[in-house]
Amino acid sequence: MRRNNPKRELWFAWYTTVIFYNFYFIVFFPVTHAQPPPHPYWSDALVANWFGHNHHGLIIGFGIIFAVAGLTAPQNALIAYSMRRMSVSRVFAWSYLVLYSVAAIPGLLLLCVALSVGALRPARDPAQLHWLYDFGLLSFTGTMGLFLIGSLVWMLAILLDKNRVLPKWFGYLNLCNALTEVVIAPAWIFHAGVFSWNGLISWWVDIVVFGIYTGAFLTQLRKLIQREDFGDGPLPELTKPHRAGASLAGTAP
Amino acid sequence: MNAKVRPLVIWLILSAITLGYLALDSSADDHGAYRASSVVTTIAIGLALVKVRLIFREFMQVRNAPALLCRITDLWVLLIGAALLGSYFIGLAAR
Amino acid sequence: MTEIAEAGPPPGADRQPAEAAGKPARHIPGQPDMWVLVLFEALVFTAYFAVYLYHRSAYSGLFLRSQASLSPWLGTLDTLLLLTSSMFMLRCVQAARAGAFRSAMANAHLTGAMGAAFLASKITEWFLLVHGGHTFTSNQFFMYYFFLTGIHLLHLLIGFIILGVIIYQLRGPRRRSLELVETCATYWHTVDLLWVLIFSLLYVVR
Amino acid sequence: MKRADGEKILFWTLPVTAVIWVSAFFLFPGFTHPMSPSMTAAQVAAFYRDPGNLSRIRASMILFNWFAPALIPLLMLIVAQVRRMAHRTPILSYCLVACSAGGPAIFLVADLFWLLAAFQPARDPQLTVMFNDLAWMTFTTAVPFLIAQSLFIALAIYLDRPDRLVFRRWVALFNIVVAVALVPAAFTGLALSGPMAWNGLLPFWVKNIAIAAWIVVMSVVIGQNLYQRADGQAQPAAAEAVPA
Numbered sequence: 001m002r003r004n005n006p007k008r009e010l011w012f013a014w015y016t017t018v019i020f021y022n023f024y025f026i027v028f029f030p031v032t033h034a035q036p037p038p039h040p041y042w043s044d045a046l047v048a049n050w051f052g053h054n055h056h057g058l059i060i061g062f063g064i065i066f067a068v069a070g071l072t073a074p075q076n077a078l079i080a081y082s083m084r085r086m087s088v089s090r091v092f093a094w095s096y097l098v099l100y101s102v103a104a105i106p107g108l109l110l111l112c113v114a115l116s117v118g119a120l121r122p123a124r125d126p127a128q129l130h131w132l133y134d135f136g137l138l139s140f141t142g143t144m145g146l147f148l149i150g151s152l153v154w155m156l157a158i159l160l161d162k163n164r165v166l167p168k169w170f171g172y173l174n175l176c177n178a179l180t181e182v183v184i185a186p187a188w189i190f191h192a193g194v195f196s197w198n199g200l201i202s203w204w205v206d207i208v209v210f211g212i213y214t215g216a217f218l219t220q221l222r223k224l225i226q227r228e229d230f231g232d233g234p235l236p237e238l239t240k241p242h243r244a245g246a247s248l249a250g251t252a253p
Numbered sequence: 254m255n256a257k258v259r260p261l262v263i264w265l266i267l268s269a270i271t272l273g274y275l276a277l278d279s280s281a282d283d284h285g286a287y288r289a290s291s292v293v294t295t296i297a298i299g300l301a302l303v304k305v306r307l308i309f310r311e312f313m314q315v316r317n318a319p320a321l322l323c324r325i326t327d328l329w330v331l332l333i334g335a336a337l338l339g340s341y342f343i344g345l346a347a348r
Numbered sequence: 349m350t351e352i353a354e355a356g357p358p359p360g361a362d363r364q365p366a367e368a369a370g371k372p373a374r375h376i377p378g379q380p381d382m383w384v385l386v387l388f389e390a391l392v393f394t395a396y397f398a399v400y401l402y403h404r405s406a407y408s409g410l411f412l413r414s415q416a417s418l419s420p421w422l423g424t425l426d427t428l429l430l431l432t433s434s435m436f437m438l439r440c441v442q443a444a445r446a447g448a449f450r451s452a453m454a455n456a457h458l459t460g461a462m463g464a465a466f467l468a469s470k471i472t473e474w475f476l477l478v479h480g481g482h483t484f485t486s487n488q489f490f491m492y493y494f495f496l497t498g499i500h501l502l503h504l505l506i507g508f509i510i511l512g513v514i515i516y517q518l519r520g521p522r523r524r525s526l527e528l529v530e531t532c533a534t535y536w537h538t539v540d541l542l543w544v545l546i547f548s549l550l551y552v553v554r
Numbered sequence: 555m556k557r558a559d560g561e562k563i564l565f566w567t568l569p570v571t572a573v574i575w576v577s578a579f580f581l582f583p584g585f586t587h588p589m590s591p592s593m594t595a596a597q598v599a600a601f602y603r604d605p606g607n608l609s610r611i612r613a614s615m616i617l618f619n620w621f622a623p624a625l626i627p628l629l630m631l632i633v634a635q636v637r638r639m640a641h642r643t644p645i646l647s648y649c650l651v652a653c654s655a656g657g658p659a660i661f662l663v664a665d666l667f668w669l670l671a672a673f674q675p676a677r678d679p680q681l682t683v684m685f686n687d688l689a690w691m692t693f694t695t696a697v698p699f700l701i702a703q704s705l706f707i708a709l710a711i712y713l714d715r716p717d718r719l720v721f722r723r724w725v726a727l728f729n730i731v732v733a734v735a736l737v738p739a740a741f742t743g744l745a746l747s748g749p750m751a752w753n754g755l756l757p758f759w760v761k762n763i764a765i766a767a768w769i770v771v772m773s774v775v776i777g778q779n780l781y782q783r784a785d786g787q788a789q790p791a792a793a794e795a796v797p798a
Contacts, residue, residue, distance in 0.1 A: 008713065009645040059743035066695040066740030070653055070702020077648030084644070093648075101652040105659055113663075113695065116743045117687045120591070128684050169381035175506070176388050182502060186495070189485060194399055195495065205395045212388075230642055256442060264435040271427045274552050278420050287412040290554040301548035305541055312434045313386075313537045314441075318376045322383065329387060333394045333545070340398035341553075344405030 006230035013074035020071040031061035037198040041191040044126035058119035062112040076100040086161035103146035111140035141197040148181035177213040180206040263311040378531030400492045414489035423551035433462030434540040564627040571624040578617035588753035591746040599679035611672045622658040629654035640715040649706045656699035664692035694752045697736040704733035735764035
């Protein structure tokens with residue numbers, strides 16, 4: 001990033017997002033084995049065994065997540081910014097920002113805390129380990145509303161937008177992502193089968209949809225930044241000292 | 254065909270297929286008790302795909318769309334058919 | 349998928365001139381973007397169906413016994429209602445295209461009425477089943493039954509919002525975006541299309 | 555004259571917050587000599603059952619419950635300063651808004667577990683250990699948004715126009731140091747004793763001192779900015795001579 005690259009803030013957010021997803025994938029799949037999720041129907045003994053086996057992976061992996069989870073913020077900021085460029089009320093951007101920022105706690109960090117506590121003392125009473133296991137994985141899988149409403153907010157903003165900031169088909173894809181948050185709901189009910197938290201439909205189909213959606217929004221946000229034309233003009237505050245930059249969609253309070 | 258009459262004709266064809274299902278339904282049964290039948294399953298899926306293609310072509314007006322969309326929707330019908338029949342018969346084999 | 353989106357006219361592009369010139373230009377009705385949703389959802393549902401059919405043939409006894417509690421008549425009625433709604437939707441689009449907005453409006457309302465009848469029929473069926481002791485958690489068959497009909501019904505409810513967009517577009521003389529009407533119609537037909545598959549897979553397949 | 559926008563009132567809530575914070579910290583018997591993760595179940599249960607401890611635990615955690623959200627106005631004052639910087643987009647201020655919800659909220663989860671542990675101290679000691687573990691782990695690993703917001707502030711200062719900085723350079727450097735100091739706490743699960751345990755040098759002393767220093771320093775810097783701005787407002791801001 002050149003220091004004077006007018007898009008440096010946007011590229012910063014985009015690259016941080018990509019970096020975060022890399023951390024996320026490495027930690028959740030190979031390091032902690034928290035994804036694909038272990039079985040919800042395991043007995044206390046099997047759960048205790050799982051914690052014993054993955055002790056180091058869980059502690060180190062989630063340690064990495066605790067260190068880098070804040071990097072989710074630029075992603076939410078960039079998406080909120082995309083909505084500020086649209087011809088819709090700023091309420092959309094703010095709603096998305098708050099929804100997805102709050103979602104990091106039940107949707108990510110509680111899982112890391114619960115499974116770390118389980119891994120901390122694998123000799124703990126297996127019934128308690130089982131409770132921690134259920135707590136973590138259900139909190140992670142079962143956090144639906146924040147992502148559901150967040151996706152719908154982004155969808156609505158894209159569909160209403162007249163500035164063609166993001167393509168309409170991507171708006172519709174948001175609906176597909178929102179629907180996976182409905183399909184995941186039975187994970188709160190079933191201990192086994194296709195709708196349980198690691199089931200064929202609730203996990204595998206949903207993760208494919210989520211993967212396509214994530215790939216699509218990363219590419220679309222990248223295109224958005226490439227298209228953005230700030231020119232080489234002076235920085236906002238140079239021309240208008242007071243609450244300057246009203247011309248820039250984002251800078252106004 | 255007249256653009257006003259055409260939807261009606263398509264609707265009649267689709268409804269007739271739907272009603273045909275009822276006959277198919279009872280043909281497979283042994284005095285009210287349902288029996289497994291690969292023939293009925295295959296016909297049911299096949300008829301559904303015919304209806305799906307009709308809905309694509311006529312109701313969704315792919316008929317008048319660029320060839321690319323025609324090809325894609327046809328490909329989708331085949332894809333759905335292959336997935337449905339494939340999973341059904343793999344399930345049978347795995348039993 | 350991107351190709352479709354880019355192959356068609358850009359969103360909002362005016363294609364009146366081509367039609368006015370008398371050339372029956374081949375075009376995708378509405379936004380090509382909606383087809384991404386249609387094709388994507390069709391694939392997602394195909395995945396659900398494939399999982400269901402696989403389990404069904406693996407445990408056919410239980411599925412057949414449970415399936416006998418469904419009324420094929422109600423299922424057929426549901427299908428006919430949605431097919432009829434789709435026909436009215438097509439006529440609505442044709443009327444809007446011809447500038448006959450009054451007729452388009454009438455057809456849009458008929459579409460909605462058929463959709464509402466489907467909704468009522470579905471809720472009745474659920475009510476009867478639950479009263480008969482068959483719920484989401486009863487067994488494998490009813491798990492799939494309630495899931496597939498439920499997620500489909502959710503699509504129908506979204507369809508009502510979309511129908512609202514059509515009516516809103518048709519009502520105001522200054523709005524009347526044919527493109528939006530066609531886009532919304534495409535969605536509505538998808539709800540019909542998915543039901544046709546669900547009907548044959550839940551009620552007819554043996 | 556600048557019209558009263560209330561930012562200074564928000565700023566002057568900070569001393570009150572600080573009083574709550576310091577009293578809560580010293581009130582909690584598990585902080586002054588931080589509880590070791592290697593305590594036995596019986597010791598942990600005895601800690602919560604001791605009537606003298608119990609009332610202090612409850613009082614301190616109730617105070618902490620008030621303290622954490624009281625920091626959100628400080629975080630928002632920082633956001634307001636970042637908005638004044640010469641950035642082309644609101645991305646960095648959005649990043650800070652996104653972080654400001656996370657930090658205090660995770661701390662509140664830890665607070666909840668401590669209060670739960672203290673609510674029924676007569677229960678099975680194993681359960682008390684679990685709540686105690688949950689509380690300490692949540693509290694110690696509650697660094698992700700703090701690390702991120704320090705880095706975002708540093709980056710925001712770096713991207714600001716060098717000839718008219720809203721925050722001075724050393725603030726950026728200070729924030730990077732704080733971010734680095736917070737990282738070891740994320741890995742506290744590695745050891746039940748020694749410098750990496752949750753009562754050890756890095757996850758407890760370094761981390762908490764870094765957070766305390768950050769709150770104090772950022773408050774002072776914000777206060778300076780608020781007052782300087784009020785003074786400078788009499789003349790037009792453009793008078794701060796920018797070479798064209």
